Amino acid sequence: MNRNFDVVVIGAGAAGLMCAIEAGKRNKKVLIIEHTSKIGEKIRISGGGRCNFTNIYSNTENFLSNNKHFCKSAFSKYTQNDFIDLVKKHKIKFHEKKLGQLFCDNSAKDIIEMLITECEIQKVEITLNTKIKSIIRRENLYILETVNNKYECSSVVVATGGLSIPKIGASDFGYKIANQFNLKVTNLYPALVPLTFKDDILEFCKSLAGISIEASVKINKTIFNEGLIFTHRGISGPSILQISSYWKPDSSIEVNLLPQNSMDKTLKERRVKTPKQNISNVLSDFLPNKLAMAITSLLNTNQKIGEASNSTLNKISNFINKLNVLPTGTEGYKTAEVTLGGIDTNEINSATMECKKYSGLYFIGEVVDVTGHLGGHNFQWAWSSGYVAGQNV
Ligand SMILES: Cc1cc2nc3c(=O)[nH]c(=O)nc-3n(C[C@H](O)[C@H](O)[C@H](O)COP(=O)(O)OP(=O)(O)OC[C@H]3O[C@@H](n4cnc5c(N)ncnc54)[C@H](O)[C@@H]3O)c2cc1C
Incomplete structure (x- = not known):
């Protein structure tokens, strides 16, 4: 007709x-x-x-x-x-x-x-x-x-x-x-989409699946300061969805797992104040327990903070405040919002x-x-x- x-x-x-x-x-x-x-x-x-x-x-x-x-x-x-x-x-x-x-x-x-x-x-x-x-x-x-x-x-x-x-x-x-x-x-x-990883970082994320924190993520001058959640495939949450729109394959993103705290300074202070505490216990004062444990285990640094060298503390603080990660991809159009x-x-x-x-x-x-x-x-x-x-x- x-x-x-x-x-x-x-x-x-x-x-x-x-x-x-x-x-x-x-x-x-x-x-x-x-x-x-x-x-x-x-x-x-x-x-x-x-x-x-x-x-x-x-x-x-x-x-x-x-x-x-x-x-x-x-x-x-x-x-x-x-x-x-x-x-x-x-x-x-x-x-x-x-x-x-x-x-x-x-x-x-x-x-x-x-x-x-x-x-x-x-x-x-x-x-x-x-x-x-x-x-x-x-x-x-x-x-x-x-x-x-x-x-x-x-x-x-x-x-x-x-x-x-x-x-x-x-x-x-x-x-x-x-x-x-x-x-x-x-x-x-695909954009506003979770990011995926492989190898060590994937295992790290998987072990923390479901845990969420306030994090900031950055690509060049673009920065988002919202929630981040670990998933079985990588990372998601508002700050990751936001930065995914700026991410291009083969480029890395900088993640700050504790944007309100400079861990370099904090860890060095705690080395003097609470030398007998394990590093993971110190980190638990700022981050979820499981995340604190996973960081020290991944970096192989779970020792008493009083015995940790400057380079060990730098390694940890860089991981927490300046983590450079290279996503392998995104979850694609089946989960992307746009x-x-x-x-x-x-x-x-x-x-x-x-x-x-x-x-x-x-x-x-x-x-x-x-x-x-x-x-x-x-x-x-x-x-x-x-x-x-x-x-x-
Ligand atoms: C899970 C999810 C959550 C979201 N939440 C939000 C939110 O809370 N706030 C926000 O601002 N945005 C959100 N978005 C994004 C938002 O939904 C889209 O940007 C918005 O719907 C786009 O509107 P649109 O009309 O252009 O397209 P759509 O709303 O996608 O509409 C397109 C329509 O065209 C139809 N169509 C496609 N092909 C054909 C065809 N060949 N012939 C006839 N019809 C066709 C589709 O079936 C659909 O009905 C979300 C997206 C997703 C996937």
Whole structure:
């Protein structure tokens, strides 16, 4: 069957839903095509089921992109306060967990319900379980063919998200559309993802799996000071997820397991004050017991602190305060929260999200080369870019 719409949005995720609602408000006839059986699955699993839907302090510094300024225009047109107002309008209860991160009190499903309600008000049509076989541009129209229908529209919005978590619907379809239209796509990497190790460091991490500490991690001048958790494959936790977006294969990261304490000074003081104490017992005053034991065992330094040489104490303090580790990889797209990279921002007009070469073709959300830090920034990008496209389709 042939059907006509003003706008067809591909992907019923955060960005696609927001765009459809805004286009609907402008009396556009909108269809969303979603290839899975569910709406907003990534919203549902986000923020541990409570959806960290924005961040009070979100600004361009929280984003990675080949063009750092690209996201400015969208953020100025639709801010975190605009989304917070929408959440309040729907009487969804929320709280700040930490660092400006806003979470639902109840469940991420509240955000999905809110977006579905808004779509219903704007009479947005949503078709689920629908696979697009082809997209053709003919004069100023786009024709999208599915198994049962042909849809004709003047604007197509690609809101297919990134590659992470394929089992809930992630696909490379958005990048394929870019290739079809000869648009550049930057290199893609899993990001906000745990890091993996091998050999001694892996054994060290495995023996500590489940233990978490406050740590700071650093690559060049980029530094994050949040939680770190040891896992059976390596390390994870907020500071590691954050730094993973900056990590490239074959490069090392510097980890400070005790950022608030200079262990060099402390250990030398304790050598004088408590010479009979074992080094692992001294370390236990600052670090979890098991970690203290694992460090002295790995470095083969469990002796009385009073008998330890300067070089032994330096070795320990360097391990704790300046540990240089070389990850072997990441856990990949099956656990990554986002995809770093995407449609090259040079291809898109930042004020409209429309493709510069083809009028009527839009890219929004995670499929674009704009990647947020952990903490609600990625959803804010989805809302802002979706809003902007919705004003222009
Ligand atoms: C476990 C996890 C937790 C997260 N938690 C947070 C958080 O708390 N805060 C935060 O800011 N960010 C979080 N994120 C990141 C955030 O979910 C994404 O950045 C955001 O959902 C991107 O929105 P989007 O609309 O661009 O893509 P998505 O939300 O991924 O939506 C894309 C949609 O397109 C559909 N699709 C794909 N291919 C096709 C196709 N061929 N045809 C039709 N439809 C298609 C998909 O099924 C999906 O419904 C989390 C991510 C993960 C994986």
